[in-house]
Amino acid sequence: MGxxxxxxxxxxALANLLARSRTTKSQVASRGNLxxxxxxxxxxxxxxxxxxxxxxxxxxxxxxxxxxLRNLLAIARNEEAEQPRPVEEAKARxxxxxxxxxxxxxDPRLREYSFDPLRPENLVRSVAERFRTLMVSDLAEAASWxxxxxIYAIYYNGAHxxxxxxxxxxxxxxxxxxxxxxxxxxxAYLKRPTVSQRLDEHCRTLAQSRDLDxxxxxxxxxxxxxxxxxxxxxLLTAEFKPLWxxxxxxxxxxxxxxxxxxxxxxxxxxxxxxxxxxxxxxxxPGRSPRELEDEVRQHFAAWLR
Numbered sequence: 001m002g003x004x005x006x007x008x009x010x011x012x013a014l015a016n017l018l019a020r021s022r023t024t025k026s027q028v029a030s031r032g033n034l035x036x037x038x039x040x041x042x043x044x045x046x047x048x049x050x051x052x053x054x055x056x057x058x059x060x061x062x063x064x065x066x067x068x069l070r071n072l073l074a075i076a077r078n079e080e081a082e083q084p085r086p087v088e089e090a091k092a093r094x095x096x097x098x099x100x101x102x103x104x105x106x107d108p109r110l111r112e113y114s115f116d117p118l119r120p121e122n123l124v125r126s127v128a129e130r131f132r133t134l135m136v137s138d139l140a141e142a143a144s145w146x147x148x149x150x151i152y153a154i155y156y157n158g159a160h161x162x163x164x165x166x167x168x169x170x171x172x173x174x175x176x177x178x179x180x181x182x183x184x185x186x187x188a189y190l191k192r193p194t195v196s197q198r199l200d201e202h203c204r205t206l207a208q209s210r211d212l213d214x215x216x217x218x219x220x221x222x223x224x225x226x227x228x229x230x231x232x233x234x235l236l237t238a239e240f241k242p243l244w245x246x247x248x249x250x251x252x253x254x255x256x257x258x259x260x261x262x263x264x265x266x267x268x269x270x271x272x273x274x275x276x277x278x279x280x281x282x283x284x285p286g287r288s289p290r291e292l293e294d295e296v297r298q299h300f301a302a303w304l305r
Contacts, residue, residue: 004120005045005076005079006072006073006074006075006076006077006078006079006120007045007049007076007079007080008045009072009075009076009120010049010069010072010073010075010076011043011044011045012045013068013069013072013227014042014043014058014062014069015043017059017062017064017182018043018062020181020182021062021063021064021182023061023062025039025040025043027061028058028061028062031060031061032054032057032058032060032061033057034054034057034058038050038054039058042054042055042058049073049076049077049080050073052070052073055069055070055073056070062182063182064182065225067225068225068226068227068228071123071227072227075119075120120231123228124228124231124232124235125235127151127222127224127228127232128232128235128236128239130222131151131153131220131222131232131236132170134220134221134222135220136155136218136219136220137218137219137220137221138215138217138218138219139154139199139202139203139206139214139215139217139218139219140203140214140215142195142196142199142219142221143196143199143200143202143203144196145196146194146195146196146199146221146223147194147195147196148180148194148195148223149178149179149180149192149193149194149195149223149224149226149229150177150178150195150221150222150223150224150229151175151176151177151178151221151222151224151229151232151233151236152175152176152177152178152195152198152199152219152220152221152222153172153174153175153176153219153220153221153236153240153242154172154173154174154175154176154202154217154218154219154244155169155170155171155172155173155217155218155219155220156168156173156216156217156218157216157217157218158212158213158216158217159216160211160212160216162293162296162297165300165304166243166300166304171240171242171303172220172236172240172242173217173242173243173244174202174242174243174244174245174251174252175233175236175237175240175242175245176198176233176252177229177230177232177233178193178194178195178197178198178229179193179226179229179230180192180193180226181193181226195221195223199219199221201254202251202252205251205278208274208275208277208278209273209274209275209278210273210274210275210276211273212273241299241303243296243299243300244269246299247268247295247296247299248268248269248272248292248295248296248299249267249268249269250267250268250269250270250271251269253267253269253270255279263284264283264284265283265284265285265286266280266283266284266285266286267280267286268286268287268292270283271285271286271287271288271289271292272289272292272293272296
């Protein structure tokens with residue numbers, strides 16, 4: 001999200017929904033009983049802001065939840081209201097300095113004590129702050145009830161010597177997210193993606209390791225709209241630098257298929273932890289476990305100093 005304007009984010013969100021639904025703008029106009037010009041202007045980052053009704057009709061045509069789009073529309077309207085209005089150049093002779101009005105300098109406290117809760121970065125921070133207040137659950141237990149899309153963080157609470165520096169702490173080993181995706185593409189026989197499905201996969205990965213026990217892991221999860229999942233995961237990753245997202249990556253990988261496992265190089269996480277029953281056991285060795293252990297220790301030493 002970063003420095004993008006609210007108008008640009010609204011345009012990007014509409015474009016993503018259009019791509020996911022595999023629909024054209026002409027079809028959106030037809031379904032929503034809108035003109036092509038109105039639809040094209042709503043999608044354009046340089047076009048005028050759409051009305052609430054137009055946005056709802058577009059969301060309905062795309063089978064999407066209009067709430068996140070309304071939030072972005074409100075952000076764009078606030079930013080537009082804050083923009084100074086252009087002043088036409090005076091055609092008459094300019095006034096002499098003695099007759100010009102000089103505004104007083106702006107008080108720096110106006111910026112320091114100002115806060116717009118609808119700005120994108122503040123919305124994402126509010127998600128992260130809410131996430132930190134939640135209780136943790138056993139990993140396997142959460143895999144049985146977290147039937148929704150959202151973000152999650154996995155924590156270690158065991159006695160493995162390599163992870164002693166963070167065992168029992170609030171520093172996660174891994175942060176992930178699960179997007180619901182457009183409901184229009186989820187047929188009657190397709191299961192909706194949920195956090196519980198992903199946690200169940202993680203439990204099986206840990207169970208197939210040679211030195212980790214799934215019962216030593218805890219998880220915190222928060223169910224949120226797809227629009228905020230990726231930026232929230234990025235924010236938490238930047239803040240905590242989870243080991244399994246950064247230095248020792250590969251934990252979240254799925255079995256790529258027999259052809260790739262026979263010829264591919266073993267990911268770092270699997271090189272250090274995978275057991276003989278893991279799908280990665282057949283892959284070619286990568287870095288030595290001793291080298292990876294040194295990298296893990298250096299990671300914690302740099303983070304905790």
